[in-house]
Every structure is written in C-alpha cells, then in structure tokens.
Amino acid sequence: MMAVTGQFMILYVIAHVLGNYTIFAGAINAYAEGLRHWPYTIILWSSRTLLLISVFLHTWYGIILKLENRKAKPETYALTRYRSASLAGRTMVWSGLLIALFLIFHLLHFTFQVIEPGIAATAHPDALGRPDVLTMVVGSFQRAGIAALYVVGVLGLGLHLYHGIESSIQTEGLNNDRTLPVVVRTGMAISVVLFLMYAAIPVSILMGILK
Amino acid sequence: MNLTLYVWRQEDRNDKGRLVQYEARDISRDVSFLEMLDIVNEGLVKKGDDPISFDSDCREGICGMCGQVVNGVAHGPRKKTTVCQLHMRHFKDGDTLYIEPFRARAFPVIKDLIVDRTAMEKIIESGGYISVHTGGVPDGNAVLIAKRDADAAMDAAECIGCGACIAACPNGSAMLFTAAKVSHLAMLPQGRIEAGSRVCVMTEEMLKQGFGNCSNHYECEAVCPKGIKVRFIAKLYREFIKAKGNL
Ligand code: HEM
Numbered sequence: 001m002m003a004v005t006g007q008f009m010i011l012y013v014i015a016h017v018l019g020n021y022t023i024f025a026g027a028i029n030a031y032a033e034g035l036r037h038w039p040y041t042i043i044l045w046s047s048r049t050l051l052l053i054s055v056f057l058h059t060w061y062g063i064i065l066k067l068e069n070r071k072a073k074p075e076t077y078a079l080t081r082y083r084s085a086s087l088a089g090r091t092m093v094w095s096g097l098l099i100a101l102f103l104i105f106h107l108l109h110f111t112f113q114v115i116e117p118g119i120a121a122t123a124h125p126d127a128l129g130r131p132d133v134l135t136m137v138v139g140s141f142q143r144a145g146i147a148a149l150y151v152v153g154v155l156g157l158g159l160h161l162y163h164g165i166e167s168s169i170q171t172e173g174l175n176n177d178r179t180l181p182v183v184v185r186t187g188m189a190i191s192v193v194l195f196l197m198y199a200a201i202p203v204s205i206l207m208g209i210l211k
Numbered sequence: 212m213n214l215t216l217y218v219w220r221q222e223d224r225n226d227k228g229r230l231v232q233y234e235a236r237d238i239s240r241d242v243s244f245l246e247m248l249d250i251v252n253e254g255l256v257k258k259g260d261d262p263i264s265f266d267s268d269c270r271e272g273i274c275g276m277c278g279q280v281v282n283g284v285a286h287g288p289r290k291k292t293t294v295c296q297l298h299m300r301h302f303k304d305g306d307t308l309y310i311e312p313f314r315a316r317a318f319p320v321i322k323d324l325i326v327d328r329t330a331m332e333k334i335i336e337s338g339g340y341i342s343v344h345t346g347g348v349p350d351g352n353a354v355l356i357a358k359r360d361a362d363a364a365m366d367a368a369e370c371i372g373c374g375a376c377i378a379a380c381p382n383g384s385a386m387l388f389t390a391a392k393v394s395h396l397a398m399l400p401q402g403r404i405e406a407g408s409r410v411c412v413m414t415e416e417m418l419k420q421g422f423g424n425c426s427n428h429y430e431c432e433a434v435c436p437k438g439i440k441v442r443f444i445a446k447l448y449r450e451f452i453k454a455k456g457n458l
C-alpha cells in the first residue's frame with residue numbers, strides 16, 4: 001500500500017515538474033489554461049482524485065507503520081552503529097510530514113491562492129483572458145522567504161524519495177541480487193534530479209534569471 | 212592485550228539492567244570473543260562475583276546460539292562472522308567495548324546477555340515446515356531441481372536462526388529470518404506445495420509475535436553471519452503477492 005500509493009505520487013511529481021517547466025518556455029499560462037479544457041481536464045481531475053486518496057492512505061499507513069515499528073524496538077543500544085541504513089531512510093516519517101506541511105501551504109498558495117491575493121492568477125487574468133500563472137509564480141518567488149520555503153519543501157521530497165523509490169521497488173519484490181544496487185542508485189539519482197529541477201524554479205526566479 | 216568492557220548486566224526479566232565496567236587483562240590475540248568473556252568470568256568467579264551470562268553452544272559458527280551486540284553491531288565488527296568465531300585479533304589493545312544483548316520487543320532479556328528467542332520458534336512452528344510425506348532419501352537425480360534453484364535454496368537454508376537480523380533492524384523486524392525460511396522451502400518441489408499458505412501464516416505470526424515491519428534499511432544483511440541476502444525478502448513479497456492473488 002505504501003509502495004503503490006508512493007509510486008503513484010512519484011509519477012505525479014514527475015509529471016508536475018515537467019508541466020511546471022513550461023514556465024521556462026514562457027508557456028505556463030497556456031499550459032494552465034490547457035489543463036482546464038477537454039480532454040486534459042479528465043487527466044487533471046482523475047489524477048487529483050487518485051492523488052488525494054493516495055495522500056490520505058499513504059500518510060495514514062505511514063504513521064501506523066512508524067508507531068508499530070517503534071513499539072517493536074522499545075530500547076536502543078548504548079552505542080548504535082548503522083552499517084547500511086541511510087539518514088534518509090530512517091527519517092521517512094519526518095520528511096513525509098514535512099512534505100505534508102509543505103503540501104498544505106502549496107495548495108493554499110497556488111491552488112486556492114489565498115496566501116497572496118494581490119497576484120492571485122484566477123482573479124487577475126492576463127491579456128488573453130487566461131489566469132496569469134506566470135505573474136503569480138514569478139511575483140511570489142521574488143520574495144526570498146517564499147522561495148526558501150519551497151526549496152526546503154522540495155528538499156523534504158528529495159530526501160523522502162532518496163530512500164522511497166528504491167524501497168518501493170523492493171517492497172514489490174521486483175529486485176534480485178544483481179538489480180538491487182542498480183535500483184538503489186537509480187532511485188537516488190531520480191530523487192536528486194527531481195530536487196534540482198523543482199528547486200531550480202524558485203531559485204532562478206529569485207536570482208532574476210527568470211522574469 | 213588489555214580491554215575495557217561495558218557489559219549489560221540484568222538480573223532477570225523484571226530488572227531494569229545497566230552497563231557495568233570490567234577490565235579484561237592479558238587477553239591473547241588468538242582467543243575468540245566468547246573465550247575472552249570466559250576469562251573475564253573466571254576472574255569474577257574467583258572474586259565471588261556473579262559471572263556474566265551469555266548464550267553459546269557449538270562455538271563453530273553453525274548453531275546460531277550465540278549472539279551479542281558489540282559496539283552497536285550485532286555479532287561485532289567482522290562481516291559474516293558469529294561472535295563465537297570472532298577473534299580478539301580483530302580488536303586493538305586498549306579498545307573499549309560495549310557489549311549488549313540482542314534487543315527487540317519480541318526478545319525479552321532473560322539474564323545479562325541472554326535473550327528469549329522463543330518468538331522465532333513460533334514463526335517456524337506456524338509454517339516453517341512441509342507436511343507432505345517425502346519418504347526415504349531419494350536417489351540422486353530422481354527429483355530434478357535446476358542448479359540455480361538448488362543453489363538459491365541452499366543460500367537461504369544457510370540461516371542459523373541466531374536473530375542478529377532482528378537485533379540490527381531499527382524496527383525489530385524479523386523479515387530476513389522469515390524470508391530465508393519462506394524462500395528456502397518455496398524453491399524446492401517438496402516445499403512448493405504449501406508455499407502460498409506458508410508465506411501468509413509465517414508473516415502473520417511474525418507480526419503477532421511483536422516484530423516490526425521491514426522498511427528496507429538492509430541492516431539485517433549487513434550483520435548476518437551467514438550472508439543471507441535481502442533478495443530473499445523481495446522473494447517473500449513476490450510469494451505473498453502470488454498467494455494473495457490466488458485467494
Ligand atoms: C504527505 C506526506 C507523506 C507522509 C507522512 C509520508 C510518510 C511515509 C513513511 C512513514 C514512509 C516509510 C514507510 C516505511 O518506513 O516503510 C513512506 C514511504 C514512501 N513514501 Fe511517503 N509520505 C508522504 C508523502 C509522499 C510523497 C508525496 C511521495 C511521492 C512523491 C511519497 C513516496 C513514498 C515512497 C515511494 C515510499 C516507499 C514505500 C515503500 O517502502 O514501500 N511519499 N512515506
């Protein structure tokens with residue numbers, strides 16, 4: 001359950017970052033407008049529904065799992081030496097909860113647009129009558145605080161997936177001896193790339209590269 | 212060589228337990244870790260103190276009876292080595308060693324370094340056997356088994372059931388142990404028959420006994436004295452998915 005919902009969300013975050021990159025091509029308003037029209041709106045709403053279910057199931061089971069595991073190991077050693085467990089792997093709940101907090105902020109910010117009503121895209125259409133997503137995003141990220149918050153949020157995502165991608169493949173029994181190290185490294189690489197891609201948006205706006 | 216030891220001392224299940232400092236003097240580099248503890252115990256007995264209790268039997272690394280956590284690592288610092296086969300030459304003169312029992316909720320301490328591993332027996336009792344009549348020893352090559360499967364089954368069968376995987380797991384999960392048993396039997400024709408029900412009852416029993424869930428840290432593989440691989444955990448998941456799919 002953790003693995004399947006997690007993997008669905010990974011597909012979503014990959015699609016999401018690719019969609020966001022239309023901003024570098026100056027086409028994010030067209031992209032946002034496109035998503036509201038047939039047939040893309042079907043994809044948008046079905047993925048949103050599945051995503052909502054995934055987030056709830058994933059968070060719920062994740063927390064139960066963590067509580068069970070904590071109960072199963074009530075005492076630790078005077079000296080603990082991890083030989084293979086990574087920091088990312090041991091902090092899955094914490095990076096997960098960081099993502100949850102970030103997610104709430106992100107939805108209020110860009111989806112419901114209540115954080116900065118002055119540049120809310122739906123309320124302020126562009127010259128073509130489309131929601132002006134570009135102005136909203138650029139305007140937000142020119143503020144260092146907001147940009148920093150997003151970088152921290154996607155850092156949580158990167159950490160979570162650093163362990164999560166590989167872990168989910170193992171949980172589905174898709175590994176063997178030969179492929180495990182490859183899967184581990186690929187998972188790490190994907191998570192680093194995703195982090196860099198996401199972080200690049202606020203950073204490049206803040207640095208004035210993207211206007 | 213001389214060493215400073217901090218050893219976990221605990222009277223019984225209800226005692227709180229604490230680390231106690233001991234000095235190990237004039238230890239030969241060639242004795243095993245357990246023999247080093249024997250020497251310390253001789254000193255304690257001479258002084259009229261209660262010797263340190265610990266488990267051991269074969270002292271050849273094959274029975275799975277021994278097991279302690281040395282400086283935070285189950286079975287000590289050497290890879291693929293039980294603590295009975297760990298020699299003092301792998302330590303340095305003047306080292307400080309923390310010696311603690313295997314810890315997990317399912318492993319209550321009986322005394323000092325001895326823990327109750329009955330929970331592992333319960334997992335085996337639940338399904339770690341075959342109930343078909345296999346008759347006498349079959350003639351060589353009468354039952355054909357692919358070399359790959361035979362090798363893999365033998366790799367899984369190497370598990371001596373010491374519990375180091377559980378001791379090392381941050382979640383106190385018995386997944387590697389259970390997976391080794393499930394895989395070993397599922398890869399051979401006599402065990403294949405009950406593979407589906409076996410994987411279900413054994414994993415259920417594992418959770419019932421208070422072991423945790425696997426979150427793929429692979430600490431178990433790192434400490435296993437027999438080098439059991441986490442590929443068997445993936446195999447367990449595959450068997451589980453297959454079994455649930457057939458219900
Ligand atoms: C909403 C907040 C989230 C929380 C509280 C959370 C919590 C967790 C926890 C506790 C685990 C570890 C389970 C274990 O230790 O075995 C986990 C695993 C995982 N998470 Fe999340 N998570 C969240 C969001 C996400 C998101 C957004 C994604 C994907 C983009 C994701 C992908 C994964 C994956 C792939 C795994 C590995 C599953 C497995 O090992 O089978 N998670 N999550």
Ligand code: FES
Pocket residue numbers: 266267268269270271272273274275276277278293294295296
């Ligand atoms: S005493 Fe038998 S394995 Fe160590």
